[in-house]
Amino acid sequence: SYELTQPPSVSVSPGQTATISCSGDELGDKYVGWYQQKPGQSPLVVIYQDINRPSGIPERFSGSNSGNTATLTISGAQAVDEADYYCQAWDGSSYVFGTGTTVTVL
């Protein structure tokens, strides 16, 4: 089955840039979505189709996807951005989610 791999954790200082990677075989040929999940809450889509931000998502969230790696970037991270982040793609028969990354802002 298709696997999406993320680093378990990323730490960032307030105001700095956090970068979260998502690796998968020929991932650049697929569309990737990114979800933010805070403790006790449902996931929230922050990026869809590689680069698009839904209405209401701050501009500091951006995405890219090329080769075998998709990337979520949080520019000017804030304390409110502390959460788990999951990438997601379609592997041809199933929606697959990444292993998840915990972002800590400190």
Place this chain on the structure above:
Amino acid sequence: QVQLQESGPGLVMPSETLSLTCTVSGGSLTNFYWSWIRQPPGRRLEWIGFIYHTGNTNYNPSFKSRVTISQDTSKSQFSLRLRSVTAADTAIYYCARHEEEGSGTSFDYWGQGTLVTVST
């Protein structure tokens, strides 16, 4: 504003059938896809399957032999049945909406999730 709400038993006996319903308010099932996604404690999200408003379904091969998703459009509800459950099926179960099928899909509305524990 579309809202989704899961409902069903929080405890299921091993080997029995897990049954959950998702009620959609603020909109109808028409022209959207409706998925079930679960998250075992401390683990990643796992897609189970979806139903389209026409009744067409698509299931994760990992669950295909055990799962049925159905709908009641008159009640704006869709349901999950997962048979022969084990402790490994203990998870928070979410229902979610998406506008497309396949690549490019994003899940734009989610229920709050409901914890289902499989135990005696």
